[in-house]
Amino acid sequence: MRPLIRTARCCLRARERAMATFSVAPAAISSSTAARPLSSLRPHGRLLLPCFLHAAPAPAGARPLRTSAAAASAVEVGGVKIAREDVVKEDDPTNNVPDTIFSKIGLQLHRRDNHPLGILKNTIYDYFDKNFAGQFDKFDDLCPVVAVKQNFDDVLVPADHVSRSYNDTYYVDGQTVLRCHTSAHQAELLRDGHTHFLVTGDVYRRDSIDSTHYPVFHQMEGFRVFSPDDWSGSGMDGTAYAAADLKKTLEGLARHLFGAVEMRWVDTYFPFTNPSFELEIYFQDDWLEVLGCGVTEQEILKRNGRTDHVAWAFGLGLERLAMVLFDIPDIRLFWSNDKRFTSQFPPCYKDMSFWINDEFTENNLCEVVRGIAGDLVEEVKLIDNFTNKKGMTSHCYRIAYRSMERSLTDEEINDLQWNVREVVKSKLKVELR
Secondary structure, three states: OOOOOOOHHHHHHHHHHHOOOOOOOHHHOOOOHHHOOHHHHOOOOHHHHHHHHOOOOOOOOOOOOOOHHHOOOEEEEOOEEEEHHHHOOOOOOOOOOOHHHHOOOOOOHHHOOOOHHHHHHHHHHHHHHHHOOOOOEEEOOOOOEEEHHHHOHHHOOOOOOHHHOOOOOOEEEOOEEEOOOHHHHHHHHHHOOOOEEEEEEEEEOOOOOEOOEOOEEEEEEEEEEEOHHHHOOOOOOHHHHHHHHHHHHHHHHHHHHHOOOEEEEEEEEEOOEEEEEEEEEEEOOEEEEEEEEEEEOHHHHHHOOOOOOEEEEEEEEHHHHHHHHOOOOOHHHHHOOOOOOOOOOOOEEEEEEEEOOOOOOHHHHHHHHHHHHHHHEEEEEEEEEEEOOOOOEEEEEEEEEOOOOOOOOHHHHHHHHHHHHHHHHHHHOOEEO
16 A cells, blocks of 8 residues: 555645646646655656745745845744844854854744645654654744754764864854754753654754755654663563664655665664664665664663663754655755746856965855855865975865856856955965965
8 A cells, every 4th residue: 555645735736736837747647646655746847846835825933035135133933032143143253153044044944834845844744643643742943043062962962073163063152053953952852751752943054065965954853762661571672672663663754755665774873872773765776865863872861851761763854855755956946936947047167276274174165155155156166176395285166156046147157256256365364376
């Protein structure tokens, strides 16, 4: 029996509306669509995407998309009012949050039911509602501004872990960050008495620029706690019991999303789980990593009042899966205001070479470029590097500019590139070549 995806009807309505605008084979629409896995609902052509993005107005509490130039001075998330000056502190040397990032806070794409991320979230909800009726509490409106302790210490991220660096994380100040993962709420929910929960939200990481990376994306975390009574008659210890339940649960979720696919488990490492696994599926002639998971470290449970219990946790990136399921070619499309995408516009490439210094990092370069060009920058790629006889190292980066909504003029590309060069030189203290 094929999995029942309730959100298929939403996809079908969006596809029917798209027929008036785009050339799509009529066979793409079928009365049996509602009985298919979500993977079967991908359109024949990628240009159907805008109908998902704008098929319905945003729900109450979710704000319309805005550009950085029109960023609100304050937003509200989960009942918490977040003012710009609370997040962007230009005079604080410990702050590295630009306006382009603040402008994304509160948009909550995952709460828009007809957005690809909302469709995927609700499809996962359907799976847990069907198989664990009434058991899992759902949270998708928690404030993304969290303490360093919540983001790192509470989930056992080592003090010297690279993710704590200013190169990787957006720091509001020395003690506060924009959450890097939805696991930042794990300890608080445990202390509040929740034992089964799903947390979905926007997360923030300083990252490279290409078609699959963006400094703001969306995650879902699942968590389940077991008491000794749950495994006492199983013939297994608590850890083995939790691991077996975890794998069974997530294999069912993968079938719910992708249908009957081949799966494999890969051992890995996470600071907060032991043992830890990644689930991969064989999809479209390749192995695809779906999620990371594991049995929760006992220390986390002990710190939060769950001594003698065991638990499992999983985390998945919504964009990563939605790009595959909906055949979305560029991660920036999730944030677009355009409703049609009737054509694809060619990129414009500009190269920039400079001598780097000891403090230079590629993430810092990407932050500068994105701060000037916003979502007009498609990729920043290192294409050449060498070290001369004096020990000086040169990097050459190729910057691809492309709008997902219009053709860019030579004049505006040249202006962008000139501004990028000037700010890279002054802010990163490099010597242009």
